[in-house]
Amino acid sequence: MDKAEASPHPPYLYPGYKSTVLRAPAQELIMPKLGPDxxxxxxxxxxxQELGRRDFDLTVQHPGEPLGERIIVTGRVLxxxxxxxxxxxxxxxxxxxxxRYPHLGDLHPAxxxxxxxxxxxxxxxxxxxxxxxxxxxxxxxxxxxxxxWRPAHIHYSVFGTAFTQRLVTQMYFPGxxxxxxxxIFQSIPGEKDREKLIARFDMDTTExxxxxxxxxxxxxxxxxxEAR
Amino acid sequence: MTAxxxxxxxxxxxxxxTPSQTVGPFFxxxxxxxxxxEVVPGWRPDAIRVRGRVLDGAxxxxxxxxxxxxxxxxxxxxxxxxxxxxxxxxxxxxxxxxGTDPDGGFWFTTVKPGPIGAAAPYIxxxxxxxxLLKHVFTRLYFPEDAAAHAADPLLGDVPDERRATxxxxxxxERRYRFxxxxxxxxxxxxxxx
Ligand SMILES: [Fe+2]
Numbered sequence: 001m002d003k004a005e006a007s008p009h010p011p012y013l014y015p016g017y018k019s020t021v022l023r024a025p026a027q028e029l030i031m032p033k034l035g036p037d038x039x040x041x042x043x044x045x046x047x048x049q050e051l052g053r054r055d056f057d058l059t060v061q062h063p064g065e066p067l068g069e070r071i072i073v074t075g076r077v078l079x080x081x082x083x084x085x086x087x088x089x090x091x092x093x094x095x096x097x098x099x100r101y102p103h104l105g106d107l108h109p110a111x112x113x114x115x116x117x118x119x120x121x122x123x124x125x126x127x128x129x130x131x132x133x134x135x136x137x138x139x140x141x142x143x144x145x146x147x148x149w150r151p152a153h154i155h156y157s158v159f160g161t162a163f164t165q166r167l168v169t170q171m172y173f174p175g176x177x178x179x180x181x182x183x184i185f186q187s188i189p190g191e192k193d194r195e196k197l198i199a200r201f202d203m204d205t206t207e208x209x210x211x212x213x214x215x216x217x218x219x220x221x222x223x224x225x226e227a228r
Numbered sequence: 229m230t231a232x233x234x235x236x237x238x239x240x241x242x243x244x245x246t247p248s249q250t251v252g253p254f255f256x257x258x259x260x261x262x263x264x265x266e267v268v269p270g271w272r273p274d275a276i277r278v279r280g281r282v283l284d285g286a287x288x289x290x291x292x293x294x295x296x297x298x299x300x301x302x303x304x305x306x307x308x309x310x311x312x313x314x315x316x317x318x319x320x321x322x323x324x325x326x327g328t329d330p331d332g333g334f335w336f337t338t339v340k341p342g343p344i345g346a347a348a349p350y351i352x353x354x355x356x357x358x359x360l361l362k363h364v365f366t367r368l369y370f371p372e373d374a375a376a377h378a379a380d381p382l383l384g385d386v387p388d389e390r391r392a393t394x395x396x397x398x399x400x401e402r403r404y405r406f407x408x409x410x411x412x413x414x415x416x417x418x419x420x421x
Contacts, residue, residue, distance in 0.1 A: 008247040010361035011361070020361060022411060023284050023359035024411060030386060030417055032381065032385070033381040039298060040352050042306050045307075047309075091258065091259060092258075101254040155252060184250060193243075196247060218246045
């Protein structure tokens, strides 16, 4: 299989996203011969006792409720055969409803929300499912080019069953008018691959009088042995 | 920036795999955690300390990178129990995480892993950063294992002139230095996972 041809991932160098220019590796990657016991074919495991009971609910981490549109975001972590990845650690972080991160480097003059930090985590269940309660993040400006705005997104970090499956990505919301202008989203070469990062609004996930629901599945790559 | 042109890449969409996106600049309040760099406490007599910097193609520090390490224990056994997020006593989880400081610096305290199979001892290293649309994989090997390096399956595939980028420098008793060059003349060897 020609791996480069089938890769859904962005290239390292994508000059439209300026920070790639001096940070993208330029040399050819080397694929190591892995033995069955190679450390990269295994993954750290995480346990429920390491997480807070309410880490999955980003709306209850402070004395008051955050401002914004309350949402439920859920989906499954799967392998390429569609099998659930159980006990996978899923970490998320995001801007608040106004598009602001509680990070010293975020200079966007939008209000911080004292009732919203915007970080959560959970472990997937036996069906590979994760679930977060949060608020819909706002779009925010960034310095990449004149009038640059990021579409609303939630950052995701996921562990699989092999360290080679490690994935950090971003989930977007359907119908965002900023997609066409965002070099980070557009850095993914395939249109169908870009669409995989867009969550689906789901009325069945939506809870009456309480929160809108979105579904977003995550598919982790094959381990190098499986791909062979 | 205008709207990007339509995609035309061959084979696009053929894979079900979720594409990668950059970790961005604002993960600092979410992903790093207090004991992240301490895979084992630094006071343990068998602890080693690894430090280094992440540098870009101009040799400038990368202050918004995140490193993760994953490794076997001293005997070459890969841990199969939790404990990487909440360090518990003497349990060795094998996992560490450290964000870089304003100087691009990172550190870990851990143990030196034992060898597995034909491979020389190494620590698997992942680097995420703003400007990296997908993370990079590398390995940290130890300078005192030159004999084992000669037989290591990966090092054998690396061109001679680039091999040194995978081998930490000894800085003292149980202390190592491992700089990561994302780009440039001394670009670190990255793996094709
Ligand atoms: Fe962001």
